[in-house]
Amino acid sequence: MAVQSVAIIGLGLLGGSIGLAIAKHCSDITTTGYDADPAACEAARTRGLADVICDNAADAVAAADLVILCVPVGAMACAADAIRDALPAGAIVSDVGSSKQSVADTLRAALPGAVVIPAHPVAGTEQSGPDAGFAELFEGRWCILTPPENTADEHIQTLCAFWESLGSTTEIMDAQHHDLVLAVTSHIPHLIAYTIVGTASDLEEVTRSEVIKYSAGGFRDFTRIAASDPTMWRDVFLNNKDAVLEMLGRFTEDLTALQRAIRRSDGDALHELFTRTRAIRRSIIEQGQDR
Amino acid sequence: MAVQSVAIIGLGLLGGSIGLAIAKHCSDITTTGYDADPAACEAARTRGLADVICDNAADAVAAADLVILCVPVGAMACAADAIRDALPAGAIVSDVGSSKQSVADTLRAALPGAVVIPAHPVAGTEQSGPDAGFAELFEGRWCILTPPENTADEHIQTLCAFWESLGSTTEIMDAQHHDLVLAVTSHIPHLIAYTIVGTASDLEEVTRSEVIKYSAGGFRDFTRIAASDPTMWRDVFLNNKDAVLEMLGRFTEDLTALQRAIRRSDGDALHELFTRTRAIRRSIIEQGQDR
Numbered sequence: 001m002a003v004q005s006v007a008i009i010g011l012g013l014l015g016g017s018i019g020l021a022i023a024k025h026c027s028d029i030t031t032t033g034y035d036a037d038p039a040a041c042e043a044a045r046t047r048g049l050a051d052v053i054c055d056n057a058a059d060a061v062a063a064a065d066l067v068i069l070c071v072p073v074g075a076m077a078c079a080a081d082a083i084r085d086a087l088p089a090g091a092i093v094s095d096v097g098s099s100k101q102s103v104a105d106t107l108r109a110a111l112p113g114a115v116v117i118p119a120h121p122v123a124g125t126e127q128s129g130p131d132a133g134f135a136e137l138f139e140g141r142w143c144i145l146t147p148p149e150n151t152a153d154e155h156i157q158t159l160c161a162f163w164e165s166l167g168s169t170t171e172i173m174d175a176q177h178h179d180l181v182l183a184v185t186s187h188i189p190h191l192i193a194y195t196i197v198g199t200a201s202d203l204e205e206v207t208r209s210e211v212i213k214y215s216a217g218g219f220r221d222f223t224r225i226a227a228s229d230p231t232m233w234r235d236v237f238l239n240n241k242d243a244v245l246e247m248l249g250r251f252t253e254d255l256t257a258l259q260r261a262i263r264r265s266d267g268d269a270l271h272e273l274f275t276r277t278r279a280i281r282r283s284i285i286e287q288g289q290d291r
Numbered sequence: 292m293a294v295q296s297v298a299i300i301g302l303g304l305l306g307g308s309i310g311l312a313i314a315k316h317c318s319d320i321t322t323t324g325y326d327a328d329p330a331a332c333e334a335a336r337t338r339g340l341a342d343v344i345c346d347n348a349a350d351a352v353a354a355a356d357l358v359i360l361c362v363p364v365g366a367m368a369c370a371a372d373a374i375r376d377a378l379p380a381g382a383i384v385s386d387v388g389s390s391k392q393s394v395a396d397t398l399r400a401a402l403p404g405a406v407v408i409p410a411h412p413v414a415g416t417e418q419s420g421p422d423a424g425f426a427e428l429f430e431g432r433w434c435i436l437t438p439p440e441n442t443a444d445e446h447i448q449t450l451c452a453f454w455e456s457l458g459s460t461t462e463i464m465d466a467q468h469h470d471l472v473l474a475v476t477s478h479i480p481h482l483i484a485y486t487i488v489g490t491a492s493d494l495e496e497v498t499r500s501e502v503i504k505y506s507a508g509g510f511r512d513f514t515r516i517a518a519s520d521p522t523m524w525r526d527v528f529l530n531n532k533d534a535v536l537e538m539l540g541r542f543t544e545d546l547t548a549l550q551r552a553i554r555r556s557d558g559d560a561l562h563e564l565f566t567r568t569r570a571i572r573r574s575i576i577e578q579g580q581d582r
Contacts, residue, residue, distance in 0.1 A: 074558075098508070122505045122507050122508050123507055124507075124508070126572070141507055142504055142505060142507070144505070171504075177496075180496055180497055181497050181501050181502075181505055182505065182508060184490070184491050184494065184497055184502060184510070185491070185501075185502055185505040185506050185508045185509065185510040186505070186508025186509045186510065187508075187509075188487060189487060189508070189509035189510050189512070189513055190509050191546075191549060192483055192487060192546070193509070194549070194564055194565055194568050195542060195545050195546045195549055195564075196479060196480060196483060196542055197568040197571055197572075198545055198564050198567065198568055199475070199538075199541050199542045199545045200475050200476070200571070201567065201568070201571060202541075202545075203475065203541070205468075205471055206471060206472050206475055208571070208574075210472050210476075211472075211475060211476055211571065212571065212574045212575050212578055212580065213433055213462075213578070213580070214413045214433060214435070214472055214473065214476040214477070215476050215575050215580050215581070216413050216414055216415075216432055216433070216580050216581070217389070217413050217415070217473060217476045217477025217478075217480070218476065218477045218478075218480035218481050218484070218516055219475070219476040219477060219480050220575050220580055220581040221480070221512050221513075221515070221516060222480055222512075223568070223571050223572040223575055223581075224512070224572065224581065225509055225512060226565075226568040226569070226571075226572065227568065227569045227572035227573075228565075230561075230562050230565035230566045230569070231562065233561070233565050234558050234561040234562045234565060235558075237553050237561055238553070238556055238558055238561070241553055241554070241556070244553060245550065245553060245554060247490075248546075248550055248553075250490050250493075250494070251486060251487055251490045252543075252546070254486050254489055254490045254493075255482075255483070255486045255539075255543070258482060258485070258486055259536065259539055262528050262529070262532055262535060262536060262539075263532070263536060265529055265532070267365075267525050267526075267529055270521075270524070270525040270528055270529070271521050271522065271525045273485055273486075273489050274485055274517075274519075274521035274524050274525060275521045276489065276492065277485050277488040277489055277492070277514070277517040277518065278517070278518045278521070280488055280491070280492060280499070280502065280503065280514050280517075281417070281488075281514040281515065281517065281518035282518075283499075283503045284503050284506050284511050284514055287503055287504070289503065289504070289506050289507050289511055290506070290507075290511040290514075290515065
């Protein structure tokens with residue numbers, strides 16, 4: 001059954017982009033929106049992020065057949081509480097959070113009996129807030145669904161069809177495997193970027209002005225990632241702790257080996273790694289995940 | 292005295308871009324070029340990277356008043372040997388290497404009596420080779436000169452004016468300080484990017500195909516940097532060992548602190564860092580070093 005009415009709870013980069021993408025691609029779907037921040041609701045009205053911006057979450061979901069929680073992972077429980085009593089029977093509840101096991105546990109506990117299918121559109125920018133969204137954010141990107149066991153196929157198909165209508169390609173994955181994959185492709189890169197930008201800000205021998213002036217040597221790409229929303233990312237690391245620490249351990253081992261190669265002037269080891277990493281870049285370009 | 296004839300030794304991304312930038316901005320300067328790789332010379336002729344592509348380095352520098360060595364830092368000694376006997380008296384010898392103290396030592400030893408002013412245009416892309424260069428590479432970017440003590444002001448002014456004519460802003464810096472600053476803004480970011488891309492390629496639990504598919508979560512930005520020229524970067528790490536190891540130590544300390552914050556679920560510590568790092572990004576945008 002195709003989605004007819006979508007409620008978007010949280011109108012930042014992701015929520016706003018969903019509203020705009022629906023308006024662009026699915027003019028037959030009606031949208032309602034809500035954000036806990038009144039200023040965000042006001043901005044959402046101005047930008048037309050949803051057909052109707054409601055004054056509370058309960059009103060927003062009252063007539064929805066798909067509810068998408070677009071709040072930081074740490075705010076999922078609170079958002080679920082706010083919609084519990086107003087949620088129509090049979091409505092699908094989903095989200096866009098970057099970690100999935102903890103979201104699945106939280107929503108299952110907060111919304112007993114509801115149809116919950118956590119999802120993660122692997123798309124974003126370093127911008128955040130209601131002014132950051134755009135209709136094309138999901139086009140050509142993957143959206144990973146992590147349906148709990150025993151979820152009816154029909155509901156999974158409905159959610160897949162919805163994301164595909166916004167231009168995404170969908171994939172079904174186990175929540176725990178998702179958290180491991182994304183630890184590598186997203187969480188650790190963000191953690192490293194935040195760290196090096198922090199390290200560079202704190203040096204005594206190199207001024208902040210020098211760091212900024214000469215950032216074109218590579219550093220600037222890290223600052224882009226390290227400008228991402230602090231609350232969202234704090235919640236990701238708190239809610240995907242095991243996979244992040246596991247992958248961080250691997251990274252640190254590899255970095256230590258490279259440090260040793262530099263100390264010992266082992267040019268062959270450096271050259272071998274630096275050559276090997278080019279292949280992955282080529283595949284990413286070929287598969288349209290970057291230009 | 293303004294530069295009238297520039298010899299470019301090494302016709303990859305940097306050398307080729309210098310040739311094209313001169314053709315665009317300084318039509319009164321004649322250029323000669325040479326590359327140790329015959330295929331690169333052929334490509335350079337086709338693209339017109341210099342007015343004349345010579346068959347050996349000595350011919351290329353024979354009438355030059357500015358010679359720019361655009362070879363990996365580890366190939367400087369060899370390039371200097373090849374031009375020594377043909378170098379006109381009074382010609383300025385410079386380079387574009389990413390580490391400066393070792394280049395200064397190498398060129399001083401290889402070219403006794405020559406006017407050597409090492410330089411580093413802080414500009415580049417992940418592309419390399421004679422097809423990668425473009426005339427606009429240096430526009431709006433910094434070029435750092437590290438003249439040895441006792442270099443005549445006149446020569447420094449000549450080289451500054453040359454780089455400014457290509458669209459760069461110049462800065463004079465001590466070679467050792469340059470190496471420390473660039474360790475932070477360029478060398479460590481590259482080392483980290485190479486490491487995480489290597490780590491991601493070697494996992495058993497996550498397939499390479501998954502890493503590529505979901506790279507839009509942050510990882511893809513690291514693959515871009517980790518696609519840079521392996522020989523150039525091997526040489527940078529071998530020739531700026533002390534500063535790189537020093538800065539790597541700081542980075543590892545900070546990463547370990549963050550790891551501890553995650554393990555202890557210290558959300559405040561994470562949020563504090565993630566908020567602080569946004570300010571640097573804003574300054575980089577304001578100062579035109581990224582979009």
